Amino acid sequence: MKRADQVLIVDDDGEIRQLLSVYLEGAGYQAHVAAGGEQMWQVLASTPVDLIILDLMLPGEDGLELCRQLRARRDIPVIMLTARGTLVDRIVGLEVGADDYLPKPFDPRELLARIKVIIRRARSFPEKHEADRIATIHFNGWQLDTRARQMRSPQGVTLSLGSSDYLVLRALLDHPQRTLSRDFLLATVFGKESLPFDRAIDVCISRLRQQLGDNPRIPNLIRTIRNGGYLLNADVAYQA
The missing domain is CATH 3.40.50.2300 (Response regulator)
Structure with missing residues (x-):
């Protein structure tokens, strides 16, 4: 039992x-x-x-x-x-x-x-002692190489990521199907509290959507949660 x-x-x-x-x-x-x-x-x-x-x-x-x-x-x-x-x-x-x-x-x-x-x-999710050995994260047909900080598309095209974009994407991948607030992402990625007009996270999300081919008008992969933040709508798998 x-x-x-x-x-x-x-x-x-x-x-x-x-x-x-x-x-x-x-x-x-x-x-x-x-x-x-x-x-x-x-x-x-x-x-x-x-x-x-x-x-x-x-x-x-x-x-x-x-x-x-x-x-x-x-x-x-x-x-x-x-x-x-x-x-x-x-x-x-x-x-x-x-x-x-x-x-x-x-x-x-x-x-x-x-x-x-x-x-x-x-x-x-992998055990803590395995987490540092994660080399590749698979999601929605994409692969993220955590060492090279590059994405590989379902068609085999490799795209490089800037530091802030990588950290935002990694935060979303570490918490799939969970709403992450802008403030949490800002503190996690940039180590600071948000200001009223701070759009740094929104800019990163916009770039990621463009690279991932996620329609910015009706995004399905990185969803905007009203009064909540952003949510990664995908199953995630980890490979050492």
């Missing part, structure tokens, strides 16, 4: 821990709970956790610090929860390694949908 996916809920609010654990177990998951970092590490020492739901506002070491520590030690997907839903919080949470971000209050059905997607994505 296939084991149930193991989800660890780290939140100092006992009511939230109880409600989420009951809801997730009703959906077929095995739920574990922790009130803070110390209990989280105790659970991880004895349980093969598949995903962590991590509250940002924890006493002692907060969720951001715990997420940094997790990324240094483990390769477990993290969904960050917080009552602070500001743009800066979302960007910082994603930058320290969270796979997704959900502000409180939230609909448990939305959280469940995100858990399913992230666990499925994590299992399709």
